[in-house]
Amino acid sequence: MAINLYKTSTPSTRNGTVDSQVKSNPRNNLIYGQHHCGKGRNARGIITAGHRGGGHKRLYRKIDFRRNEKDIYGRIVTIEYDPNRNAYICLIHYRDGEKRYILHPRGAIIGDTIVSGTEVPIKMGNALPLSASSGCCSETDCKRREIGHIKITFWEVRLISKNCSATVGQVGNVGVNQKNLGRDGSKRWLGKRPVVRGVVMNPVDHPHRGGEGRAPIGRKKPTTPWGYPTLGKRSRKRNKYSDNLILRRRSK
Numbered sequence: 001m002a003i004n005l006y007k008t009s010t011p012s013t014r015n016g017t018v019d020s021q022v023k024s025n026p027r028n029n030l031i032y033g034q035h036h037c038g039k040g041r042n043a044r045g046i047i048t049a050g051h052r053g054g055g056h057k058r059l060y061r062k063i064d065f066r067r068n069e070k071d072i073y074g075r076i077v078t079i080e081y082d083p084n085r086n087a088y089i090c091l092i093h094y095r096d097g098e099k100r101y102i103l104h105p106r107g108a109i110i111g112d113t114i115v116s117g118t119e120v121p122i123k124m125g126n127a128l129p130l131s132a133s134s135g136c137c138s139e140t141d142c143k144r145r146e147i148g149h150i151k152i153t154f155w156e157v158r159l160i161s162k163n164c165s166a167t168v169g170q171v172g173n174v175g176v177n178q179k180n181l182g183r184d185g186s187k188r189w190l191g192k193r194p195v196v197r198g199v200v201m202n203p204v205d206h207p208h209r210g211g212e213g214r215a216p217i218g219r220k221k222p223t224t225p226w227g228y229p230t231l232g233k234r235s236r237k238r239n240k241y242s243d244n245l246i247l248r249r250r251s252k
Helices: 174-178 184-189
Strands: 031-033 059-061 074-080 089-094 099-103 127-129 139-141 147-151 157-161 165-167 246-248
Touching: none
Parallel strands: none
Antiparallel strands: 031 059, 074 089, 089 099, 127 165, 139 147, 147 157, 157 246
């Protein structure tokens, strides 16, 4: 979908972008309400995820990630906006009367047909086992063994079962990073609160703060608000359960 520029009429619309081609009209039996904790707090009321709060009320769309309607063809009826993710979603009408949402495959249009199964054609939006879908958007080697390796983002190579299903193609709306909201209010509608540096906070709010005037952080390395090293420090847990499945680490 194309991203359109606002016609500048006020300072807040200058350089702003909007996507007016995708609407949101969800089906009642495929949505449900969800609870959001205020300002990213846990059960004890302590902020564990900063810069969150407010925003517009959202309804969650039930997405069919399993694709367990095997060998039943479905047709893309609508392409809709989903407030809970950056990707668009598609409403699928299957021949047996089932209606489900899936993530919008890049290049798919209204009227296209999709299907999932073990012996289906390698086509955009179809779901099939990894052993039969190699060479599309990732490199796999699942032909001769029960567990093959797959090369994913940043050249990481992992072991994964060849019986796992994969959708052919790429998730749509790849130009979402080119959108410019144009003003602060649009960010607040998304539930994002202002972000400031740690050195301008009170000493009780961040380890970097303290002293008089423009004082340095007073530490050898920068830290998070909870005192953990950040800005370059690897945060992956040691001896994680999936370490033995990684053949080559990511380059970044």
